[in-house]
Each structure stands twice: as structure tokens, then as C-alpha cells.
Amino acid sequence: MSELKNKKQFILICAGVILNEKMEKRRKRKWAKEWLLERTLHSDIYLVNKLKLTEPEDYKCYLRMKDEQFQELLSLVDPFIKKQDTLMRTAISSEQRLILTLRFLATGNDYSDLKFSSRISPQAIGKIVPETCLAIYNTLKKKYLKFPSSESDWKAIANGFKTNWDFENCLGAMDGKHVLITKPPNSGSYFYNYKGTFSVVLFAIVNANYEFIYVHEGTNGRISDGGVLRRTDFFEKLENHELHIPPPEKLQNSSFVCPYGFIGDEAFSLSENIWKPFPQSGISKEERIFNYRLSRARRIVENVFGILCLRFKMFQRPIKINLEHIDAAILACCALHNFLRAHSLDYITQKCVDREDFESGTLAPGNWRQEDEFLPLETQNPRRATNSAKDIRNKLKDYYNNEGKVSFQNKMCGFSEN
Incomplete structure (x- = not known):
């Protein structure tokens, strides 16, 4: 019995020593490093x-x-x-x-x-x-970052494109870019893009004043421009005629009653309300001029993405934060872009954006192009356009080569003034 009693006492003593050591460590432990304090x-x-x-x-x-x-x-x-x-x-x-x-x-x-x-x-x-x-x-x-909700809102945007960029009935220029991220754990190839990196896609529509009017973030990097568009609530509302777009109107000095629409690059599918350039293969002079006029207005969205990358260098390297937080960071930058555009006259300087020289017929690239790290989306075969969509584009082509032409378009396209 005495031997058992001694063992119990020894165990209790050892337990007491261990407990005292732990308490002493707790007293010495700091809840933060000294330099952080x-x-x-x-x-x-x-x-x-x-x-x-x-x-x-x-x-x-x-x-x-x-x-x-x-x-x-x-x-x-x-x-x-x-x-x-x-x-x-x-x-x-x-x-x-x-x-x-x-x-x-x-x-x-x-x-x-x-x-x-x-x-x-x-x-x-x-x-x-x-x-x-x-x-x-x-x-x-x-x-x-308020999305247009009435015909008057849309007409105000269209007036901006007409006044600033000589393109009528345009409700916005749209594009998408890859935002590089580090590979999320256990994601496989879900965010793996055509350049061999990992990304999410930022899709945006901008007005004529270099401001976002719609942003959609988070689509995985495997998707093309057109695929990204079809995953947005914007596209769903456009297809269901829920955007409150104004009815078609005559273009200036023309009998052509033209619908209102959005402009994009070759990756998007041509439709009655989405206009894109003619294919470059076998292109005619008239088609080239139309492409220039559309590109001149569409270039705004490229510049907005470039300015975003220039001002917020988070976009110049893979974003190393948890996947569930990436959307908030990207959307915050888009909102800040519009906020600073509204409150700072020098947020966008003349050298920030692409500039045309009508005398020489040349384009001076904005300085953002030297630092742009956005990866363009991969162009895939878009859906076949309807005859109605093709007819609208052809009539726009005729309009910008006749009643709607501007004095500098031939020179900017490399043609003689005559």
C-alpha cells in the first residue's frame, strides 16, 4: 500500500511541475510581436x-x-x-x-x-x-457604378459616343480581360487559361467617358469572350428585352432606322444589338472604314482596362489572396476607378490614353500599353449571325462611308483623301 501511495504522490508532483511550467510559458507569451505593438x-x-x-x-x-x-x-x-x-x-x-x-x-x-x-x-x-x-x-x-435603368440613361450614353467618338446609337463598348491569380488549391485546370497561367475573367462595358457602367467578375479563365458574355445577367436581360433600351431611331442625315447596340471585338457574336468588325480576310475599303469607325469607339474599353492596370498595380502580377476574396478586390478597383474619374481631373492624363493625329494619320498609344499585364481573352468561333444582324452591320457600313463619314477617316485608314 505504501508503495502505491508513493507512486501516486510522485505522479501528482510531476503533474504539478508540468502545470507550473505551462502557466509560466503562458505568462511569458505575448499576444503579438513587440515591433507590431x-x-x-x-x-x-x-x-x-x-x-x-x-x-x-x-x-x-x-x-x-x-x-x-x-x-x-x-x-x-x-x-x-x-x-x-x-x-x-x-x-x-x-x-x-x-x-x-x-x-x-x-x-x-x-x-x-x-x-x-x-x-x-x-x-x-x-x-x-x-x-x-x-x-x-x-x-x-x-x-x-450605377447601371443604366431607363431609356433616358441609355440615350445619355449614346449621346456621349456620338459627340466624342462619332459613333451613333452606341450604348457601350464591351470587352473582357484575364486577371492573373495564383492557382487555387484543388482547382485542377478550372482556372487554367490558353497562355498556361491561372486567371479569372473581368468582363466590362464602359461609356464614352472612360467609365465602367457594368462589370462582371469571377468567370474562370478557360472561357472565351463570347462565353463570358453569355454567363452574365446583362446578356440574359438583353436577350429577354429587359434593359429598357430605346427603340430604333433614324441616324443623322439618313433614312436608316437603326437599333441601339453595344460594340465589341471579333470574339463576340454579331447580333442586332451587338456589333463587331468585319473579318480582315478579303476586306473591302468600305468595310475597312467601318472597322476603323467602330474600333475608334471600342478602343475606349481597352484604355479603361489599361488605366486600371496602370493605377492599381495589383493587376500587374498574379493576385495572391484566397479565391473567395478576389472578386471583392477587383470590384473595388473598378468602383475606385469611376470614383477617381469623377473627382480627379488628372486621374486620366492625355498621355494615359491612345491619341489620334489626324494630320499624319497615326495613332499614338497610351502609356498604359507599356505596363499592361492584362491577358486578352482567347477568340473562339462565335455563333453564326442572323441575316437581320448582318443587314444592320451592312447598313451601318454604308452610312459611315456616306452620310455619316468624317473628314479624317480615309487618312486614318491609309487611303488618300480623294
Whole structure:
């Protein structure tokens, strides 16, 4: 009995020693690294405040916006990202959360890199960035990414294309681009695109003022332009005549009653409301001129994608965040593009976009083309066009070679003025 009693006492003593050691480790353990706890002294919020006072251009480069735009954005998203302090720790402020998110979008740096400038752990960044991106998109889309809902809305867009780009009855220029991502776990070839990388597709329609009017994000990278379009709610509503598009109207100085439509590249299927260029093989002079006129208006969407890539360098490398958070980051950039387009006169500079020289008949590419990392979608055989769709395109071709011609079109196409 005494031997058994001694064993029990020994076991209890050992258990007590182990428990004391664990408690001692807990007392010594820190809930955060010491240098992360110095956020109040060394985070990038102090750099931002210093730049605001001394170097406004560097401030703008750092956040991709001026201070007045940042403050307005902060006031909009604050109610959705603000956190309460606790007895254990002080919450990361809304200002810090927004600065961190804008730096991620502006640079595309990994969370493990951003922790050094923000003094925020990668685990916390992984929650803050998606949450703030979603708040940016949800607050801005109501005013700055509003989809047209009436005939008057659509006519305002059509008037912009007529005034700025000499193309009538156009409701928007559309295109799609691959956004590179790292391969999601257990995804196989689902996001594998024709260039051997992994991506999701951003489909967009833009107006004549370099602004998004519709974005659809998340289609896997294996899909072509036309395939992406058919997966959108926009296409479903277009097919079901639910977009409130204005009825056909006569073109200027013409008896041709033309429907309103959208313009795209060769990958889309030609229809009564979707117009694309003639095939290049065996093309006539009149068809070439029509292609130029359509391309001149459609080039707007290419420039918008290019500017997006130039301003938000997140798009210049594969995005290394969880798949479920990628949509929010991309949509936030689209909403910010429209927000900054509306509030900053120098957000798009003259050198940002493609520029035509009518005297020499040349096109000067925008400087975004030097840094554009968007991968165009693979062109596949589109669906066969109806005779009605072909007839509309032929009549548009005739119109832009006669009543609707402009003085510079021959020279820009390489033909003599005569």
C-alpha cells in the first residue's frame, strides 16, 4: 500500500511541475510581436500624414488619390469597417484599414510584405483587406457604378459616343480581360487559361467617358469572350428585352432606322444589338472604314482596362489572396476607378490614353500599353449571325462611308483623301 501511495504522490508532483511550467510559458507569451505593438509609433499612417503636409504628389502616388478624395472615401466606408476597442487592446482604426487596403490595391504586395509598413500582422491583414474592399465596392457602386435603368440613361450614353467618338446609337463598348491569380488549391485546370497561367475573367462595358457602367467578375479563365458574355445577367436581360433600351431611331442625315447596340471585338457574336468588325480576310475599303469607325469607339474599353492596370498595380502580377476574396478586390478597383474619374481631373492624363493625329494619320498609344499585364481573352468561333444582324452591320457600313463619314477617316485608314 505504501508503495502505491508513493507512486501516486510522485505522479501528482510531476503533474504539478508540468502545470507550473505551462502557466509560466503562458505568462511569458505575448499576444503579438513587440515591433507590431509599436503600430501607434511607426505605422504608415504617420508617413501618410507627413506626406500630406510636405509632399502632396507623393501622397497621391502612395494612395492613388489626393487627401480630399481619401477623406471623402473614408467617410463613406467608415460605418462599415469601424471596430470597437476592447479591454485587451485598441482596435485598428478605420483610417489605418483604408490606407492598408489602398496600398494593397496600389502595389499588389503580399500580406507578408505589407505587415512591415502597416505594423499589422498578416493574419489581421487577411481579414481587413477583403472586408474593406467589399465596403468600398458596396458604398461606391450606388452612385459611381450605377447601371443604366431607363431609356433616358441609355440615350445619355449614346449621346456621349456620338459627340466624342462619332459613333451613333452606341450604348457601350464591351470587352473582357484575364486577371492573373495564383492557382487555387484543388482547382485542377478550372482556372487554367490558353497562355498556361491561372486567371479569372473581368468582363466590362464602359461609356464614352472612360467609365465602367457594368462589370462582371469571377468567370474562370478557360472561357472565351463570347462565353463570358453569355454567363452574365446583362446578356440574359438583353436577350429577354429587359434593359429598357430605346427603340430604333433614324441616324443623322439618313433614312436608316437603326437599333441601339453595344460594340465589341471579333470574339463576340454579331447580333442586332451587338456589333463587331468585319473579318480582315478579303476586306473591302468600305468595310475597312467601318472597322476603323467602330474600333475608334471600342478602343475606349481597352484604355479603361489599361488605366486600371496602370493605377492599381495589383493587376500587374498574379493576385495572391484566397479565391473567395478576389472578386471583392477587383470590384473595388473598378468602383475606385469611376470614383477617381469623377473627382480627379488628372486621374486620366492625355498621355494615359491612345491619341489620334489626324494630320499624319497615326495613332499614338497610351502609356498604359507599356505596363499592361492584362491577358486578352482567347477568340473562339462565335455563333453564326442572323441575316437581320448582318443587314444592320451592312447598313451601318454604308452610312459611315456616306452620310455619316468624317473628314479624317480615309487618312486614318491609309487611303488618300480623294
